[in-house]
Amino acid sequence: MGIISYEKKLFGATIYRNLYSCSTTSICTSTPVRELFKESPHRVKLHMCDSYSKVHHALEQESLGRPSENIPYGKQAKSFNTYETVESFCQMNSIGTKPTKFILCTALNSCAKTLNWQLGLQIHAYMIHSGHDDNLFLSSALVDFYAKCGAIMDARKVFDEMKTHDQVSWTSFIAGLSQNGQGRDAFYMFKEMLCTQIKPNCLTYVGVITACAGLKEAFELGLSLHSHVIKFGFNTNSFVGQLFNDCYAKWGSIDHAVLLFDEIHERDAILYNSLISGYSQNLCGKSALELFMKMRNNNLSPTDYTFTSIVNACGFLTVLFQGKKVHSLVIKIGSERNVFVNSSLIDMYSKCGDINGACCIFDQTCEKNNVLWTSMIMANAQSGRGSDALKLFEHLLTEEGFIPDHICFTAVLTACNHAGLCDKGIEYFNKMRTTYGLFPDVVCLLS
DNA sequence: CTAGGGTTAG
Numbered sequence: 001m002g003i004i005s006y007e008k009k010l011f012g013a014t015i016y017r018n019l020y021s022c023s024t025t026s027i028c029t030s031t032p033v034r035e036l037f038k039e040s041p042h043r044v045k046l047h048m049c050d051s052y053s054k055v056h057h058a059l060e061q062e063s064l065g066r067p068s069e070n071i072p073y074g075k076q077a078k079s080f081n082t083y084e085t086v087e088s089f090c091q092m093n094s095i096g097t098k099p100t101k102f103i104l105c106t107a108l109n110s111c112a113k114t115l116n117w118q119l120g121l122q123i124h125a126y127m128i129h130s131g132h133d134d135n136l137f138l139s140s141a142l143v144d145f146y147a148k149c150g151a152i153m154d155a156r157k158v159f160d161e162m163k164t165h166d167q168v169s170w171t172s173f174i175a176g177l178s179q180n181g182q183g184r185d186a187f188y189m190f191k192e193m194l195c196t197q198i199k200p201n202c203l204t205y206v207g208v209i210t211a212c213a214g215l216k217e218a219f220e221l222g223l224s225l226h227s228h229v230i231k232f233g234f235n236t237n238s239f240v241g242q243l244f245n246d247c248y249a250k251w252g253s254i255d256h257a258v259l260l261f262d263e264i265h266e267r268d269a270i271l272y273n274s275l276i277s278g279y280s281q282n283l284c285g286k287s288a289l290e291l292f293m294k295m296r297n298n299n300l301s302p303t304d305y306t307f308t309s310i311v312n313a314c315g316f317l318t319v320l321f322q323g324k325k326v327h328s329l330v331i332k333i334g335s336e337r338n339v340f341v342n343s344s345l346i347d348m349y350s351k352c353g354d355i356n357g358a359c360c361i362f363d364q365t366c367e368k369n370n371v372l373w374t375s376m377i378m379a380n381a382q383s384g385r386g387s388d389a390l391k392l393f394e395h396l397l398t399e400e401g402f403i404p405d406h407i408c409f410t411a412v413l414t415a416c417n418h419a420g421l422c423d424k425g426i427e428y429f430n431k432m433r434t435t436y437g438l439f440p441d442v443v444c445l446l447s
Numbered sequence: 448c449t450a451g452g453g454t455t456a457g
Contacts, residue, residue, distance in 0.1 A: 100448090100449085101449065102448050103448095105448095105449035106448090106449060108450085109449080109450065109451095112450095135449090137449050138449080138450080139450090140450045140451070141449080141451090142450095143450090143451090144450070166450095167451085168450050168451050169451085170451095171450095171451050171452085172450070172451045173451095174451095175451065175452070176451095202452080203452050204451085204452095205452090206451090206452040207451080209453095210452085210453080237452095238453085239452055239453050240452090240453090242453050243452090243453060243454095246454070268453095270453055270454045271453085271454080274453075276454090277454065277455065278454095303455090306455085307455085308454095309455060309456090311456085312455085312456070338455090338456095340455045341455080343455095343456040343457060344455080344456050345456095346456090346457085347456075347457065369456095370457085371457045372456080372457075375456075375457045376457090378457065379457095407457055408457080410457095411457075
């Protein structure tokens with residue numbers, strides 16, 4: 001891993017920076033910008049820039065790409081605006097206009113949404129350079145930016161260095177911790193916030209509930225949070241209601257989830273998706289299908305999320321006719337390229353015994369990933385095509401740089417079992433530990 | 448004139 005150095009200019013400020021590789025891991029281990037400003041030859045230096053033409057060129061080479069086609073339909077318009085914001089900002093920069101704190105705030109917000117790490121860093125640099133770094137709005141936006149880019153340590157540093165905190169900065173940081181898998185810390189920060197004068201609002205609750213949903217002792221914490229929410233009257237907020245709905249479904253209390261669902265009167269597609277997924281994950285396929293019909297009767301258009309869960313339910317119920325009907329709707333709505341939907345479809349077709357249907361979906365999917373590949377290996381394995389499954393697996397290893405996980409090995413071992421290739425199975429079982437560092441339980445081999 | 452939120456697959 002070599003050291004890559006780069007030079008960036010923004011509004012007359014030049015940043016020199018050394019990075020260990022430009023992969024996303026550098027984001028997590030990055031040095032906070034403020035540190036980089038210390039005068040040191042190998043660190044960042046700030047001085048006046050004489051050529052603005054270089055700026056635009058440098059920025060063009062960065063991650064200012066267009067949003068990919070995978071962005072969910074509903075979010076696309078918003079996302080384009082965000083990209084346009086970044087572009088206008090860069091144009092402003094190239095003609096030498098100085099940005100105001102309002103513009104910086106909007107641009108930083110767009111950087112957070114589009115994960116534009118390089119530009120966000122430069123804005124932070126400019127904030128320090130121009131004395132905007134104690135602005136509450138900008139600091140909150142910065143906390144959000146770092147957290148969204150996965151640099152939670154940097155987010156914490158910005159948060160800690162703020163002179164005063166308000167509702168938004170607390171909420172941004174709590175949400176950031178939660179999004180970075182530090183649910184426990186998010187919960188502690190929430191408790192700390194309750195000790196201050198700043199009162200939480202519904203967005204704060206969204207952050208802390210999401211955090212709590214991923215924890216081991218979630219149920220206990222969730223119940224106390226829920227009573228807290230009811231006490232302060234936030235239970236009528238549809239976001240908060242939906243999250244609890246989701247939590248109860250995740251914890252297996254599907255009855256609780258249904259009660260909550262009935263209490264919410266303004267039901268949007270996401271709320272339906274959430275309960276349909278809850279039914280599907282709790283193996284209540286029939287209820288999932290019924291709710292799906294209800295959703296359609298209410299003129300709510302199904303999304304990729306809906307299809308993924310409902311196809312899953314069809315697979316569980318092994319209702320091929322229903323499954324095919326949903327599949328045609330998938331094509332009609334235009335979700336046939338979504339990798340989540342297609343993994344579910346492959347699984348559904350194979351569970352219903354239609355291996356050719358599964359193969360068709362697999363062949364038609366342009367952007368494949370580990371889960372989709374594993375679905376296809378499993379589909380072959382369970383349809384008695386053990387050797388096809390292994391052929392696919394070997395092809396992926398040699399041609400596609402595929403790194404299998406333990407679920408994939410379960411599929412491979414199932415294939416060996418069905419094809420009667422006991423020796424091969426033991427060979428893979430050993431490879432699992434030696435080559436991939438996966439520690440299987442013996443059940444894997446026995447299956 | 449500027450900031451923060453929810454749902455999906457093997």
